[in-house]
Amino acid sequence: MMGTSRMFHIFVVLGSAFMILLIILYWKEVGVSRQYLHNPVSPGPKIANPAQHQQQQQQPQTPQTPSFLSDIDAFVNQFLEPGTGEPTDPLPAETSNQSEKAEERYVPRQEWKIHLTPVAEDLRQRQVACTNWKRIMIVLSESLLHHGVPQQDPLAIPIEVAHDDNMHFTFNKFWKRYGKFARHLMKVKLKKYKKFLFVRDPFVRLISAFRDKFEGLNQNFYQSFAKVMLRRYANHTTPPDSVDEAFAMGVHPSFLHFIQFLLDPQTEKVSPFNEHWQQMYRLCHPCQIQYDFVGHLETAEEDAEHLLRLLRVDNVVEFPKSHRNVTSTDLESNWFDTVPLEMRRELYKLYEADFRLFGYDRPDSILNE
Template sequence: MGTSRMFRVFVILGSAFMILLIIIYWDDVGASHLYLHTPVSPGPKIPHPPPEQRTQTSRTPSFLSDIDAFVNQFLEPGTGEPTDPAPLDTGNQSDKAEEPYVPRREWKIHLTPVAAELRQRQEQRRRLLQEMCSNDSVVFPGKNRSFDDIPNKELDHLIVDDRHGIIYCYVPKVACSNWKRIMIVLSESLLQDGVPQRDPLAIPRDLVHNSSMHFTFNKFWKRYGKFAKHLMKVKLKKYTKFIFVRDPFVRLISAYRNKFELRNEDFYRRFAKVMLRHYANQPTPPASVDEAFAVGVHPSFSHFVQYLLDPQTEKEAPFNEHWRQVYRLCHPCQIQYDFVGHLETAEDDAEHLLRLLRVDNVVDFPTTHRNLTASSWEADWFNAVPVETRRELYKLYEPDFRLFGYDRPDSILNE
């Protein structure tokens, strides 16, 4: 009788311990919303050893290897598709919803293949990145460091969607607002009446850029502690990684127009007043952006270029994200991006990407009327900038030109 009772006690304690262990492991892989019912975007097909070989090599004393094994157990070999889907978690749904939320089928069967031209375009862009990263003639700070050496604060532009296995590195002034909207819809991080928001354009702008709406790499340390970098590498290996870029000089013009030709109190106080004092011979610029606009005062594009080239600017603080180089935001020599979109081919690239991710039946890339800065305007904007200053600016952004296949703007640099 005593032996039987002792046995039951051990069974209960053992079960409790296993449940606790599973909860801890579950949190470590970031599946906090129990969304394993949604397929993860397939990564590259990797050949798997026969079962007898896996049995011999699967056990290691490393806890990090155990984490890898836990992540892998939910994926079919080579497909990225869950092996044991979990039921939908309805705990966060509101009683206000008129009808229960039914998960959408997020795999779409296409009857026609992706155009060969689009596939070739991506292959060329990925190959160019690899060639430039291995080319010793292309030199820029941080190029040869390892991913482990990238400071945590420099990983804040990598947004992770665990539902679909996507990592997006956003670049300001490259349609990042709309891509952030897409990521919010896909991750279902915004609820409306208890139901995930499905319309990207219905997401308010203040929420689009609210950091709490996005799970970025720099937040891994708080959640995962010393295992953060390892889990980043796991996701980088398995998830589909994409980035959108544009002509570096056109991006600078767009940033200037948006932040200094429009009323922006924050950018006026932080940057415009500095430019006016140092380069516009205004030792006491107006205190607010409203006062400055009332008297017609704002830094010129030439002042902005001077600010970028001034060594003191970087000494005081790193470049603001709106004009920081893409290689500093997204680390293309440490992260092998699966998809490189260009703003100049945004419509085709967006359609191709959403189809590649198998979410084009879930969300469409927003098509809005935008006042795009055209590359044909470059010469007009640089008219007041001395030729030697233009060349110095090109050197500052030359890595972005070469990494992403943008031609050297000789018409501007050789006048």
């Protein structure tokens, strides 16, 4: 009897020491950030006036130390909560009515267990790409205040605010927040959260990327990519240093130069494809991540409506209406007129996995001339 009691006390002491050590290690890695593990869309402090957002960012803020116990609770609860994808606090029954007025649909703060992998946007029609989804996430996170209450109208959120990283709990923030625990916790989040992805026709996506990044005065993309294209494929050994100077001289890469750049084996020897033209299967890893929903940009509004119902937030927010994207499959043949047939076929091979994985037909009108 004495031996059993002694063994019990030894196990209690060792267990307590282990828990204390675990908490110390966790606290050391986590620090005193206010972000919690199950805040997939929550940014930092609430912003009351978007017009003053930039000014407020520059003002010093008094750091607030979070509750140690609440931080640990968030850490533990993430493993204990069921992976239903539902808000951690159930919605009141009366909020299920889709026809309620906006002011009557306010829902107390929820932790929506959602991860978004958006397509890269076309600046000419940003509302049909990731901008509106970022607005949706801001509305759900209740991180932007309007007259003292959370903003509920996605279109009232300015584009620059929607794309402000401070408004979102990004992957980089998650990685910095949890240090060496991040990889393991991300696996948990990927298992428990609803995950969705929006894609578009691969060739139309390339046309959109070219128009967005190389037909306008974009100094970053000119410096990083356009100058390379001009030197390699346009016989400009010393292209102008600035995009303004280049456009004033009528010097800019053509769509053919862009396709040559994509097909050139030297391109990815220098660095991987930019996210705006990297294959979607490489960018979002649909074979490794089991997405709960895959939407298409061509039917963005219909898919978004269905997805919001699936996520059970259609009574909280509506996806904004928008015009159809100006870059459509109808324009593909016009853009590829300058691209030799053999290059088109090589390009299809490069993006064939995207066509097949996401249900897009082979563009025979472009490939069989």
